[in-house]
Amino acid sequence: MIRAAGLVKRFGKTEALKGVSFEVGEGELFAYLGPNGSGKTTTIRILTNLTNPSAGEGFLNGFSVTKNRIAAKMQCGLVTQHINLDNELTVEENLSIHGMLFGMSGPARAKAMDEYLEYVEMADRKKTKVKELSGGLKRRVMIARALMHRPKIVFLDEPTVGLDPTIRRRIWSFIKKAQQDGATILLTTHYIEEAEFLADRVAFLDSGKIVTIETPRALMDSLGGWALDSLDNGAIETSYFPERESAEAAIPAHRGGFTVRRVNLEDAFIALTGKKVAPGPGGAGTGMRGAGGKENRK
Amino acid sequence: MTGFLAVYYRELLILKGKVLKQAASMAVSPFLFLTAFGYAMGRDHLVDGRPYMEFLAPGLVAMASMTQAFGIASEINISRFYWHIFEEFQAAPLANWQYVLGEVLAAVTRALLAVAVMLLLALCFGVTLSYSPLFFAAVILNAALFGSVAVICAMLVKSHADQSLITSFVITPMAFLGGTFFPLDRMPPAVKAVLSFLPLTHAARAIRAAAFEQAPPVFPYAVLGVLLAVFFGVAVVCVNQARN
Numbered sequence: 001m002i003r004a005a006g007l008v009k010r011f012g013k014t015e016a017l018k019g020v021s022f023e024v025g026e027g028e029l030f031a032y033l034g035p036n037g038s039g040k041t042t043t044i045r046i047l048t049n050l051t052n053p054s055a056g057e058g059f060l061n062g063f064s065v066t067k068n069r070i071a072a073k074m075q076c077g078l079v080t081q082h083i084n085l086d087n088e089l090t091v092e093e094n095l096s097i098h099g100m101l102f103g104m105s106g107p108a109r110a111k112a113m114d115e116y117l118e119y120v121e122m123a124d125r126k127k128t129k130v131k132e133l134s135g136g137l138k139r140r141v142m143i144a145r146a147l148m149h150r151p152k153i154v155f156l157d158e159p160t161v162g163l164d165p166t167i168r169r170r171i172w173s174f175i176k177k178a179q180q181d182g183a184t185i186l187l188t189t190h191y192i193e194e195a196e197f198l199a200d201r202v203a204f205l206d207s208g209k210i211v212t213i214e215t216p217r218a219l220m221d222s223l224g225g226w227a228l229d230s231l232d233n234g235a236i237e238t239s240y241f242p243e244r245e246s247a248e249a250a251i252p253a254h255r256g257g258f259t260v261r262r263v264n265l266e267d268a269f270i271a272l273t274g275k276k277v278a279p280g281p282g283g284a285g286t287g288m289r290g291a292g293g294k295e296n297r298k
Numbered sequence: 299m300t301g302f303l304a305v306y307y308r309e310l311l312i313l314k315g316k317v318l319k320q321a322a323s324m325a326v327s328p329f330l331f332l333t334a335f336g337y338a339m340g341r342d343h344l345v346d347g348r349p350y351m352e353f354l355a356p357g358l359v360a361m362a363s364m365t366q367a368f369g370i371a372s373e374i375n376i377s378r379f380y381w382h383i384f385e386e387f388q389a390a391p392l393a394n395w396q397y398v399l400g401e402v403l404a405a406v407t408r409a410l411l412a413v414a415v416m417l418l419l420a421l422c423f424g425v426t427l428s429y430s431p432l433f434f435a436a437v438i439l440n441a442a443l444f445g446s447v448a449v450i451c452a453m454l455v456k457s458h459a460d461q462s463l464i465t466s467f468v469i470t471p472m473a474f475l476g477g478t479f480f481p482l483d484r485m486p487p488a489v490k491a492v493l494s495f496l497p498l499t500h501a502a503r504a505i506r507a508a509a510f511e512q513a514p515p516v517f518p519y520a521v522l523g524v525l526l527a528v529f530f531g532v533a534v535v536c537v538n539q540a541r542n
Contacts, residue, residue, distance in 0.1 A: 048389045049388060049389060049541070050385055050388050050389060050541065051541055052538075052541055069391075070391045070392075070393065071391075073389060073390060073391040073392075074391045076389075078389045080382065080385055082382055083382075084381060084382035084383055084385050084386055085381075085383075086308065086311075086312070086377075086381065086383055087381065088312060088315050089308075089311055089312075089315075093311055096307075097304050097307060097308045097311075097386075098304075098386065098390075100300070100301070100303060100304035100307060101301055101304040101386070101387070101390035101391070101392055102390060102391060103300065103301070103391070
């Protein structure tokens with residue numbers, strides 16, 4: 001179980017986290033969604049001991065991350081946002097070092113390595129140098145590494161950032177599988193569909209504060225099931241309707257282009273924060289942005 | 299409790315991947331110093347009653363063990379700032395002292411490799427020293443001390459460029475003034491007093507005494523031991539600094 005209790009992080013005069021509190025239950029997959037700079041990674045860095053909080057406390061399965069560092073760290077595995085594998089070493093060597101860091105014996109390391117490389121479908125790449133792998137394969141190695149010591153809690157900080165949609169979906173299946181194997185997972189992302197597909201609950205984070213915590217379904221249902229995007233006077237207007245029929249019935253009232261679609265988490269985020277959640281121009285990796293002037297909602 | 303082995307193992311793997319290049323680069327400076335200073339001064343020129351080349355070789359051993367041990371700072375910085383490997387160590391259940399111990403062991407290994415290269419070169423120049431346990435004890439103490447200093451620097455600097463500044467302002471002057479190339483007795487008393495505070499001065503003295511089979515001077519070993527304990531402790535604390 002993960003518990004964040006009033007986490008505050010200050011960098012000089014800037015307050016990156018302003019008293020963040022939440023709990024993630026055992027076996028739950030909890031998505032932490034917010035624009036760049038909202039404090040997602042800072043929260044994970046505090047909970048995984050990469051940085052100290054300015055105030056507040058984090059607990060992993062009851063162990064304080066500031067007072068029982070070693071015990072807390074034994075609970076978790078981490079996939080960081082950037083690739084942090086040793087490029088000059090092989091996949092096997094990278095995983096072996098990780099196993100040693102977590103006190104695994106030689107045979108236990110070898111067994112876990114084989115099992116988790118099989119898990120991420122990379123058993124044939126054990127002897128390959130990391131620098132020879134693609135970005136997607138490196139991500140898979142990082143997932144295998146984070147899981148190989150069988151942590152009860154797994155932190156995934158933007159695990160699919162920069163990957164193409166096919167590989168992203170492949171990674172999703174590994175994440176789901178880890179949850180099914182009993183891991184409690186905290187996932188940060190700015191890919192809406194990732195949170196929708198994977199998360200049991202979602203926290204919206206904006207400017208260092210949690211705006212809401214809910215199930216994706218409840219957040220989307222709060223707006224109605226259907227959305228109508230229409231171009232009106234050069235701006236996109238979005239209206240929400242309980243049924244598809246009522247959304248379609250509203251189409252004649254608009255001039256220009258229109259789209260009838262299901263409500264998604266982005267709509268909920270916009271409704272709650274006034275900011276947009278979407279990959280920027282150029283596709284993957286650009287992520288959430290602050291609201292531009294084009295979004296108008298009814 | 300054995301997490302330090304993981305840190306050490308990683309450094310060994312990195313070193314293994316470039317050991318020939320590393321050994322070749324370790325040979326360059328001693329070769330130049332032995333050639334330029336050793337031959338230039340001539341075999342007949344005596345310092346402290348010995349041919350200068352013989353006097354110089356233990357000093358170069360002290361210098362090589364210092365510079366190579368301190369070189370671990372660059373490796374740490376590369377893994378910290380460019381590859382983010384340091385985060386893997388920070389997120390692991392590894393006490394700070396284990397991390398520092400792993401890096402210091404790696405520093406000592408690099409230093410011993412450099413000393414082996416240096417001694418081979420010295421042999422080629424016709425210099426044979428006594429390689430007693432005390433000789434290696436002094437080399438290891440010196441390397442461990444500067445390995446600890448390297449971890450401190452690597453944890454405190456904000457960029458790789460800052461690291462170069464420390465090398466330029468601290469390590470290079472120490473390499474030349476720490477009794478490596480000349481006896482400190484020839485310096486003015488005030489300068490000699492200042493230089494006696496440098497760890498390398500004591501390392502050079504201890505290594506030279508062991509290399510010449512002289513009675514082991516207790517004071518330099520004691521100084522190196524105390525400084526090692528102090529710098530190791532400071533390094534452990536500095537790992538927390540990097541976390542912030």
